[in-house]
Amino acid sequence: MSLSKVFKALNDPTRREILNILRKSDLYAGEIVAHFNISGASISHHLDILKNAELIISEKKGQFVIYSLNTTVVDEILNWMVELKNNSKNEN
Secondary structure: OOHHHHHHHHOOHHHHHHHHHHHHOOEEHHHHHOOOOOOHHHHHHHHHHHHHOOOEEEEEEOOEEEEEEOHHHHHHHHHHHHHHHHHHHHHO
């Protein structure tokens, strides 16, 4: 996991909304597109960035791809942030 890729991915409100949507359930690309008023190509670009940051996982099912939240990476990020916060308190 690269934190710079994660933070770049999280920097965009559309990508954060995709993560919120996937938090509720796994979805096919077309189902994700239906939540937005932008092109499928734009959503595909956002999905690629999220995959590259390992925040989501994609799985091919027949001719479709289903996307899900990668909770392992989300847990790693949260743990790192908690450690960072706790360590900074101990230094003061």
